[in-house]
Amino acid sequence: MISPLERARLLDAEMQLQRAWLELNLRELQGAARESLWSKLQPFKLGMLGMSLFKNRSLWLAGISLLINFYRRQTHKEKT
Numbered sequence: 451m452i453s454p455l456e457r458a459r460l461l462d463a464e465m466q467l468q469r470a471w472l473e474l475n476l477r478e479l480q481g482a483a484r485e486s487l488w489s490k491l492q493p494f495k496l497g498m499l500g501m502s503l504f505k506n507r508s509l510w511l512a513g514i515s516l517l518i519n520f521y522r523r524q525t526h527k528e529k530t
Contacts, residue, residue, distance in 0.1 A: 452460070
């Protein structure tokens, strides 16, 4: 049978291992984030909303289609 002190030491060691593993993963993710394209856009201070709009492909397509429709209307008005 394991004494309460041994059990506490075992749990403490396990928690230290988990913390070390999480810190390693965090460093790895931070390194990958620093190398990504989005980190180069950080100086532009787009904010969270701006970054989500910038990343979302469907919003890009909606913006482009609005610009195309606006251009078509302008050219149609000039012809008539």
